[in-house]
Amino acid sequence: MEEQKLYTVSIFSENTVGLLNQITIIFTRRQLNIETLSVSPSAIEGIHKFTITTFSDQDMMEKVVKQIDKRVDVLKSYYNVDEELVYQEIALYKLSTPLFIQLASVEELIRKYNARILHINEDCVVLEKNGHYEETQALFRELSESIGVLQFIRSGRIAITKSKKERLSDMLAGLDH
């Protein structure tokens, strides 16, 4: 069996009801677990972008992407490995204000992790950190071990390719109707 690694699938589609279901059943049928999922409008009006990560192998990803492309309302889908992408996740950490201000060096922590404070009141502080999974996880670990984390949430991955080529706009230009 081929090596399992994390793949990022990017899907451009029309913005129609039920498309997410059509896409996720393609993963379900092959017992592929969706690690992260992010959906939002793309730069092109009316076109939505899905970014999905999953552990798999290249042969499987080829087949999955073709099956996704086959759906009528999907414009185009692609898969990439991490080396081909600039990618980011965002994490929010809710902490107890009394414990937070007792920390030896808030400034050191913020600088070390390049985090920022989004909100503060007498009860709680909300920190934000952007980064790869390992980076947001490292801050979570440090905070958990020191003052504890009241709530934690991490977004799905968003990603952009490093290559010069604008894949979807080229394709749309090719359609030319």
Add this chain to the structure above:
Amino acid sequence: MKKELISGSEALLRTLVAEGVETIFGYPGGAIIPVYDCLYDYQDKLNHVLVRHEQAATHAAQGYARVSGKVGVALVTSGPAATNAITGIADAMMDSTPMVVISGQVNASLLGTDAFQETDVVGITQPITKWAYQIRKPEEIAWAISRAFYIASTGRPGPVVIDFAKSAQIEMVEYTYRKESYIRSYQPYPALEMDKIQQAADLINQAQKPFVLVGQGVILSHAEEALMQLLTKADIPAAETMLGLSAMPTDFPLNKGMLGMHGNIGPNMKTNECDVLIAIGMRFDDRVTGDLGTYAKQAKIIHFDVDPSEIDKNVATDVAVIGDAKASIEAVTALLNKNQHSEWIASFTCHEEAEMRGVIQEELYPTSGAIKMGEVVRKVSEATNHDAVLVTDVGQNQMMAVRYFNYKQTRSVITSGGLGTMGFAIPAAIGAKIAAPERTVCMFSGDGGLQMTIQEFGTIMQENLNIKMILLNNSFLGMVRQWQELFYQDRYSATVMDNPDFIKIADAYRIAGQKVSDRADLDKAIQTMMDHDGSYLLEVVVEPKGMVYPMIPAGTCVTNVLMSDKA
């Protein structure tokens, strides 16, 4: 000028007429009553066939579509009706059959409330359709229905489900029909890549032992003539998948028979001997390939398909030609040299002779013992001058029918391939006969499958159809019994059938028939059936433990052919 307002129901029917629909297979119910009420005024334009179960509506629409090449249409109500239709929808998806299923749905205001007979039809059918859409407002009807027909019939055809809220059937709308023929995100016919065409032609021109596998894609793209020109010009032997049958006449000299688990020995053996394997409009199903690890490893593989997701799905290709089969075949043929492969073609003969000696002779021309399934099939084929439409159920009856029925024209084999749906035969035969009233329709079924949709005798009666139905009755679920005999030490778990008097059942539906168990009576009974003006049920009591051979056991190499259980 103010435009005329019509109901959503009428908008649906006008769009169906505009899309060229002539026949609808359906069954009314609460959430589709407004459409049925409107249909009352459209009886001169739309022929509605009242089936006895919604599954039958879908299979009839499939039979109609497969024979005519047009989109089959089924109309059902919400909830249980829509779920009854699921089997036919899944079957049409597997076998690339163009079909539009319109299901009623509760009022738009009730959606999501678990209203009476509400079910999430779009959610349920998304995995088994090309497109599933819910109409909530009458303004969507013209667009959605026309789009449904466009999607169902183009590219690789398939089923589309339109879930139609009852409120939208009743509300009034300004109606304008506009034919949908473009969807930005849907490219049904990818443009031919000339470099791939050239590569394919080069490989074929250099081949010493080329072999063509013909799938249903050839029929779906009307490429039968183009295929035979390619084969003739380059002198290449060909074999058909089960759904590809009748793309070439049985007696076309380069037609070497059927592939697969119960296919002919030659085509299966030659798959692993050829040097260039040319697959056209077929999808390397496991019933064709057996073990992929040993499948055609020696050959360069060229795969023609309109569906890019089929390329490299099961078998890795050397050259993939993506696009419409007819255009691709014609483009490749133009680049082919006239060629001769006499020795290679002659090498099929020894396998044909071995199959004749080891299997066919005894199956078709037995002189003693109980009647055999194969001999019945061949006699019926002969009685129709080999020119009928064959409709089969699933199981031993199906394998015997497709092995021993012969064909002269295309679109003559209607059978459930990918999904393998028992109960397919009677309703599919109804659809086939309505699509081709001038052709003889011969239906083969076993005693198991017949009883899965036997209620459709009622539809045959009401529509006064003329279908020749042959029941091969072995009082077993024969194909499962065959596997139990071969692989489960004769432990016949739940495969023995206590059967009713089928002739009496047919008689209750005013369908003539007779039961035959003696070989001496068979010819006359078949002639009586053929001469009868109307539907006929010929029940033939066949040997209880008949076996379908040759057989490649599931998951083994295509050259691992069992010829008999005596080995």
